[in-house]
Amino acid sequence: MALVDIRPTVRRRISQTLIWIGALVVILLIALMADWENIRKQFLNVAVMKDLWPEIVLVGMRNTLIYTFISFIVGTALGTVFALMKMSKGPFSWFATAYIELFRGIPALLTIFAMTFILPIAFGVKIVGGAVGSACLGLVIVTSAYTAEIMRAGIEAVPKGQREAARSLGMSPVQTTLFIILPQGFRIVIPPMTNEFVMLLKDSSLIFIAGLTPPTKELTAFARDGLSTYGSPTPLILAAILYLIVTIPLTMLIGKLEKKLAVRK
Amino acid sequence: MSSGNLHPRDTPDPSAPPIQVVGLHKSFGDHEVLKGIDLTIERGQVVCVIGPSGSGKSTLLRSVNLLEWPTKGKVVIEGIDITDPDVNLDKIRTRIGMVFQQFNLFPHMTVLRNITISQEKVLQRSKAEAEEVARAMLERVGLSDKVDAHPSQLSGGQQQRVAIARSLAMNPDMMLFDEPTSALDPELVGEVLDVMQSLANEGMTMMVVTHEMGFAREVGTRLIFIDEGVIVEEGDPREVLSDPQHPRTQSFLSKVL
Ligand SMILES: Nc1ncnc2c1ncn2[C@@H]1O[C@H](COP(=O)(O)OP(=O)(O)OP(=O)(O)O)[C@@H](O)[C@H]1O
Ligand SMILES: [Mg+2]
Numbered sequence: 044m045a046l047v048d049i050r051p052t053v054r055r056r057i058s059q060t061l062i063w064i065g066a067l068v069v070i071l072l073i074a075l076m077a078d079w080e081n082i083r084k085q086f087l088n089v090a091v092m093k094d095l096w097p098e099i100v101l102v103g104m105r106n107t108l109i110y111t112f113i114s115f116i117v118g119t120a121l122g123t124v125f126a127l128m129k130m131s132k133g134p135f136s137w138f139a140t141a142y143i144e145l146f147r148g149i150p151a152l153l154t155i156f157a158m159t160f161i162l163p164i165a166f167g168v169k170i171v172g173g174a175v176g177s178a179c180l181g182l183v184i185v186t187s188a189y190t191a192e193i194m195r196a197g198i199e200a201v202p203k204g205q206r207e208a209a210r211s212l213g214m215s216p217v218q219t220t221l222f223i224i225l226p227q228g229f230r231i232v233i234p235p236m237t238n239e240f241v242m243l244l245k246d247s248s249l250i251f252i253a254g255l256t257p258p259t260k261e262l263t264a265f266a267r268d269g270l271s272t273y274g275s276p277t278p279l280i281l282a283a284i285l286y287l288i289v290t291i292p293l294t295m296l297i298g299k300l301e302k303k304l305a306v307r308k
Numbered sequence: 309m310s311s312g313n314l315h316p317r318d319t320p321d322p323s324a325p326p327i328q329v330v331g332l333h334k335s336f337g338d339h340e341v342l343k344g345i346d347l348t349i350e351r352g353q354v355v356c357v358i359g360p361s362g363s364g365k366s367t368l369l370r371s372v373n374l375l376e377w378p379t380k381g382k383v384v385i386e387g388i389d390i391t392d393p394d395v396n397l398d399k400i401r402t403r404i405g406m407v408f409q410q411f412n413l414f415p416h417m418t419v420l421r422n423i424t425i426s427q428e429k430v431l432q433r434s435k436a437e438a439e440e441v442a443r444a445m446l447e448r449v450g451l452s453d454k455v456d457a458h459p460s461q462l463s464g465g466q467q468q469r470v471a472i473a474r475s476l477a478m479n480p481d482m483m484l485f486d487e488p489t490s491a492l493d494p495e496l497v498g499e500v501l502d503v504m505q506s507l508a509n510e511g512m513t514m515m516v517v518t519h520e521m522g523f524a525r526e527v528g529t530r531l532i533f534i535d536e537g538v539i540v541e542e543g544d545p546r547e548v549l550s551d552p553q554h555p556r557t558q559s560f561l562s563k564v565l
Contacts, residue, residue, distance in 0.1 A: 210398075
């Protein structure tokens with residue numbers, strides 16, 4: 044067979060088309076084999092969806108966002124303090140390192156558990172907000188350990204000359220940090236911090252361990268209730284979609300930001 | 309951080325030389341970079357420092373405002389020993405302007421804010437006063453039209469002139485320059501040297517680490533050649549450049565001239 048002389052660009056287009064066709068065939072085969080009637084009844088039960096709406100958003104989703112935002116803001120503030128401590132010299136640095144390694148090294152679930160059950164028993168302290176408050180404190184601690192490392196990396200990425208310029212103008216170490224270093228460090232950490240927010244949003248589902256009352260249930264706990272009430276996984280599917288509505292745009296934003304930052308360098 | 313009432317220890321003596329370096333040693337670990345430097349710079353002098361790469365020029369300049377802390381020896385600014393830990397160093401640094409090779413403008417601020425922030429935060433000037441000073445300084449370096457620009461929008465030469473304006477806005481008694489034109493494209497060197505020359509003409513005390521022998525010859529009142537952490541030779545720039553006495557000076561100049 045005489046092989047026709049095909050240009051590389053054309054050849055690439057042909058092979059790409061073949062790959063797409065192949066993928067489509069596989070998806071079609073799987074779709075044909077699936078029991079659609081059963082899937083619809085089980086996973087996408089419209090009656091169940093109607094029953095959950097709008098509480099799944101107004102209670103579950105709302106609580107998830109509240110817990111995430113509060114933990115993120117407090118955790119970031121605390122994490123920044125730990126980052127500065129770690130970069131200092133002496134006992135503060137040592138303490139910050141121990142804290143960061145401890146809470147990055149154990150599962151978030153254990154930290155939340157500790158804050159909810161061990162802390163009140165061991166020290167007799169009562170945390171504002173009861174079980175939910177304690178659980179959020181656990182999330183704050185976990186987040187602060189991760190953001191401390193992100194902030195430290197961001198601050199260290201600010202060129203040394205910036206600090207030197209500020210100090211030679213007579214600014215104190217505190218002024219230099221507040222007005223010159225941190226504002227630049229924050230810009231550098233926007234993409235990893237957005238990533239951390241996405242992780243936290245998902246980790247907020249671990250709060251269930253504190254034992255939540257119906258009005259304080261977050262999205263996953265809310266959906267699990269639905270699972271046992273209706274004996275249908277539809278609520279879980281709905282919850283997954285709601286998580287994705289928040290996380291996918293954020294992940295896309297990270298990609299854009301990273302590209303933008305890379306260009307500026 | 310009291311700005312109004314100075315401790316007697318922090319009061320400058322106008323009759324003392326602006327910069328005095330006494331028996332200065334500096335080591336980084338085992339590496340001794342400065343091996344006993346003695347240097348007095350009188351008011352209005354323009355002292356140029358030359359020497360091979362790694363000889364300790366930057367380290368010496370950075371020791372003058374204690375960006376590098378000496379291992380041994382003293383730095384005396386306007387009669388105040390600033391290595392005394394009780395001295396208000398931030399206060400003294402406002403009187404020593406410093407210009408870096410890499411400009412080091414604050415990239416997250418406009419040109420105007422670059423020049424006002426330390427006036428407001430350190431000298432406690434009002435916003436209006438600081439902006440007035442900033443505009444005057446920008447006019448002086450010929451960049452009045454760049455008030456609202458960001459540093460990234462400026463050429464290297466323009467950035468360096470903003471950096472000079474930023475230092476001048478603090479009303480310093482002396483200025484330190486660390487290779488201010490080394491990071492610039494050749495065609496932009498002149499505009500920065502012009503600003504430095506006019507500063508010198510106005511009587512500013514200056515210490516300039518440079519490779520610009522033309523500048524040293526025309527503007528410098530004194531030339532210092534440093535090699536391996538010691539001052540090897542110093543004197544009138546024209547004499548040192550045209551008739552170096554020490555063999556190390558001769559060999560260095562034969563390579564760069
Ligand atoms: N922070 C530091 N830590 C360790 N070594 C340093 C540090 N700063 C400078 N040095 C070393 O000290 C020596 C002198 O450095 P310095 O920057 O003063 O030289 P220089 O004369 O300014 O050279 P150049 O012309 O290349 O700028 C060099 O060997 C350098 O590697
Ligand atoms: Mg140098």
